[in-house]
Amino acid sequence: MSTLRIGIIGCGGIGRTHFHAWIAAGYTPVALCDTTPGAAAALVGDSGAHAYEDVTLLLAEAQLDIVSICTPPTTHCALTVQALDAKVHVLVEKPMAPTVAECNSMIAAAARAHRLLSVGFCHRFQPQIVALKQALSDGLIGTPMMFQNRFAGVMPDVHQRWFSDPALAGGGVIMDTCVHSVDMFRFFFGDVRRVQASATTRATDLGPALRVEDTAILTLTSLDGVLGVIEASWRSAPGVWAVTVFGTTGSLTMNYDTMQLVHQNADGVATTLPIPDVDRFSAELAHFASCVLGKAQLRVTGVDGRQATAILVAAMADAKST
Numbered sequence: 344m345s346t347l348r349i350g351i352i353g354c355g356g357i358g359r360t361h362f363h364a365w366i367a368a369g370y371t372p373v374a375l376c377d378t379t380p381g382a383a384a385a386l387v388g389d390s391g392a393h394a395y396e397d398v399t400l401l402l403a404e405a406q407l408d409i410v411s412i413c414t415p416p417t418t419h420c421a422l423t424v425q426a427l428d429a430k431v432h433v434l435v436e437k438p439m440a441p442t443v444a445e446c447n448s449m450i451a452a453a454a455r456a457h458r459l460l461s462v463g464f465c466h467r468f469q470p471q472i473v474a475l476k477q478a479l480s481d482g483l484i485g486t487p488m489m490f491q492n493r494f495a496g497v498m499p500d501v502h503q504r505w506f507s508d509p510a511l512a513g514g515g516v517i518m519d520t521c522v523h524s525v526d527m528f529r530f531f532f533g534d535v536r537r538v539q540a541s542a543t544t545r546a547t548d549l550g551p552a553l554r555v556e557d558t559a560i561l562t563l564t565s566l567d568g569v570l571g572v573i574e575a576s577w578r579s580a581p582g583v584w585a586v587t588v589f590g591t592t593g594s595l596t597m598n599y600d601t602m603q604l605v606h607q608n609a610d611g612v613a614t615t616l617p618i619p620d621v622d623r624f625s626a627e628l629a630h631f632a633s634c635v636l637g638k639a640q641l642r643v644t645g646v647d648g649r650q651a652t653a654i655l656v657a658a659m660a661d662a663k664s665t
C-alpha cells in the first residue's frame with residue numbers, strides 16, 4: 344500500500360519509465376499529467392491513476408506528496424517552481440534546466456517551500472557506478488588520473504523531435520547527453536575547474552544538419568587535476584558504451600553493453616567484479632521516497648543539477664567560440 348501520493352508530469356518516453364519504476368519501487372502513481380491530449384490517459388492502464396491534461400488542475404486536486412517532472416528541458420524550471428509552490432516534493436528529469444539562473448530559482452523555490460528537490464541523475468543509482476566510486480575511495484587503482492566516457496548512438500528521427508529544437512531542448516547533445524557524463528565525473532571527482540568542448544552537426548544520410556550540435560567531445564579537469572574525456576553523439580554508431588577510470592595502478596570500466604564492472608590491474612589482468620544489477624530508475628525513485636519520508640539524505644541535490652548545467656553552458660560556449 345503506497346504511503347506517498349505520487350504524480351508524473353510528462354507521459355512520454357521517460358515518463359513511462361518513471362511510471363513503471365515507481366510501481367517497482369512500491370509506489371503506484373495516483374495521477375498522471377500530459378498536455379498532449381490522451382497521452383496521460385494512455386499510460387494509466389489498470390493502475391487506477393487519474394489522468395490530467397492541465398498541470399494547475401493536477402496540483403490543485405491530486406494532493407501529491409511527490410511529482411516526477413518528465414517534460415522537455417526548457418519547461419523544467421516553471422513546472423518545478425509551480426509544483427514546489429504547491430508544496431510538492433520534486434524529482435525533475437535531467438538536465439535540471441538549461442541555464443544556471445533557472446536552476447537557482449528552482450533551488451530557491453525548494454528552500455522557500457521547505458520541500459525536497461532532486462534531479463534525475465540516474466547513473467548515481469547504477470550499482471556498478473556506485474561500486475566504481477567505492478573502489479576509487481578504497482584505492483583499488485591507486486590515484487585516479489583519467490576518466491573516459493562514451494554515450495553515443497543513432498537517433499534516426501532526431502531532426503523531427505524536440506531534442507533538436509533549441510526552444511524546447513535548450514541545447515543539443517551536450518545539454519541532453521553529456522549531462523549524465525558530467526554528473527558522473529562530478530560524482531567521482533567533485534567540481535571542475537576547466538572545461539573545453541568541440542561540437543558539430545552536419546547533413547548525413549540520417550537527415551539535414553540540426554539547429555543544435557549532434558556530436559561533441561568535452562574535456563574536463565577536476566579541481567585536483569583528474570582529466571576527463573567525454574564523447575557523445577546522436578548520429579554516430581555506438582561503439583562501446585562505457586565509463587573507464589584509469590589510475591596509477593589499474594583501471595575500472597563499467598561497460599553498459601554487458602552491464603559489468605571490470606577491474607584491470609597493473610599487470611593487465613582483468614577481473615569482473617560481482618555486482619548484482621538493478622534497475623537504476625527504481626533505485627533512484629525508491630531513494631527519493633526514502634528522503635521524503637526522512638529516512639535518507641538526498642544523493643542528488645539541486646546544487647548538483649546546477650553545477651552540471653554550469654559545466655554544460657561553459658562547454659557549449661567554448662564549442663561555439665572555436
Ligand SMILES: NC(=O)c1ccc[n+]([C@@H]2O[C@H](COP(=O)([O-])OP(=O)(O)OC[C@H]3O[C@@H](n4cnc5c(N)ncnc54)[C@H](O)[C@@H]3O)[C@@H](O)[C@H]2O)c1
Nearest residue numbers: 353354355356357358377378379413414415416436437463
Ligand atoms: N534520465 C534519463 O536517462 C533520461 C532519458 C530520456 C529522457 N530524459 C529526460 O526526460 C525529459 C523528457 O524526455 P522524453 O524523452 O520523455 O520526451 P518525450 O517527448 O518522449 O516526452 C515528453 C512529454 O512531455 C509532455 N509535455 C511537454 N510539455 C509539457 C507540459 N508543460 N506539461 C505537461 N506535459 C508536457 C509532452 O506532451 C510529451 O508527452 C527530458 O528532460 C529528457 O532529457 C532523461
